[in-house]
Amino acid sequence: MNKTVEVLPDQSALVARALELILSKLETAIEQRGRFTIALSGGSTPKPLYEAMPSAGYAYANQKLPWDKIHVFWGDERYVPPDHPDSNELMTRRAWLNHVDIPAANIHPVPTLEADPAEAAAKYEQHLKEFFNSSGAEFPVLDVILLGMGDDAHTASLFPHTEALKVRDRLVTVGNKNESQRITFTYPFINSARSVIFLVAGANKIPALAQVFAPVADDFTYPSRLIQPQGELWWLLDAAAGSELQT
Numbered sequence: 001m002n003k004t005v006e007v008l009p010d011q012s013a014l015v016a017r018a019l020e021l022i023l024s025k026l027e028t029a030i031e032q033r034g035r036f037t038i039a040l041s042g043g044s045t046p047k048p049l050y051e052a053m054p055s056a057g058y059a060y061a062n063q064k065l066p067w068d069k070i071h072v073f074w075g076d077e078r079y080v081p082p083d084h085p086d087s088n089e090l091m092t093r094r095a096w097l098n099h100v101d102i103p104a105a106n107i108h109p110v111p112t113l114e115a116d117p118a119e120a121a122a123k124y125e126q127h128l129k130e131f132f133n134s135s136g137a138e139f140p141v142l143d144v145i146l147l148g149m150g151d152d153a154h155t156a157s158l159f160p161h162t163e164a165l166k167v168r169d170r171l172v173t174v175g176n177k178n179e180s181q182r183i184t185f186t187y188p189f190i191n192s193a194r195s196v197i198f199l200v201a202g203a204n205k206i207p208a209l210a211q212v213f214a215p216v217a218d219d220f221t222y223p224s225r226l227i228q229p230q231g232e233l234w235w236l237l238d239a240a241a242g243s244e245l246q247t
């Protein structure tokens with residue numbers, strides 16, 4: 001694992017750095033494999049990043065991005081209809097996807113109208129396997145997985161001391177936060193990505209970050225500790241969250 005921690009002066013610098021990093025990964029992916037696959041996070045931190053995507057162009061060529069080669073997934077989703085105010089898909093469409101000519105087939109939302117969350121998780125897993133043409137034991141490899149971190153050190157919908165943290169043989173599982181039902185990538189699937197990028201902002205994240213970066217702490221109490229990808233791990237922090245961090 002190749003881990004990089006960057007502390008940016010404020011949230012707008014954090015977003016600008018995240019955009020720069022994503023565009024760099026996007027260009028490499030399209031050059032090497034003809035497409036770019038990214039799984040998005042919900043929450044408030046990434047929203048300005050999504051809002052910046054419609055006007056993003058290649059860093060040097062300032063071209064329109066090749067939206068037909070870009071595929072968007074979600075690393076977790078609330079188990080609500082896609083028009084529900086809590087939907088991560090709805091937030092992302094309003095902030096970004098409704099403003100670019102990305103083909104509808106390139107948007108891969110989590111199904112949330114199934115009989116129950118377990119059925120939805122299984123259906124999303126099947127879709128991922130078919131998209132990445134992976135039927136074997138190997139987990140599919142996304143180019144980028146964007147993550148946030150809660151002040152309880154959860155990430156995606158992998159919450160402390162939940163059953164989702166024990167699921168190692170699936171891509172997608174149910175991750176409940178108290179009575180709020182969610183669908184989430186499992187941590188081993190997240191760890192299969194080429195690059196995992198955490199975006200963390202705000203002083204309220206300081207205690208959780210200290211535990212996540214501590215040499216020893218309980219992974220099930222601080223689930224973001226479980227994110228140890230074979231590829232690149234990026235922590236992009238604003239100064240409020242990261243200025244005191246011992247990395």
Ligand SMILES: O=C(O)[C@H](O)[C@@H](O)[C@H](O)[C@H](O)COP(=O)(O)O
Nearest residue numbers: 042043044045148149150155156
């Ligand atoms: O669906 C979600 O809400 C996210 O996947 C969740 O894991 C989020 O990233 C963290 O709760 C941090 O949220 P903020 O960015 O709002 O602090």
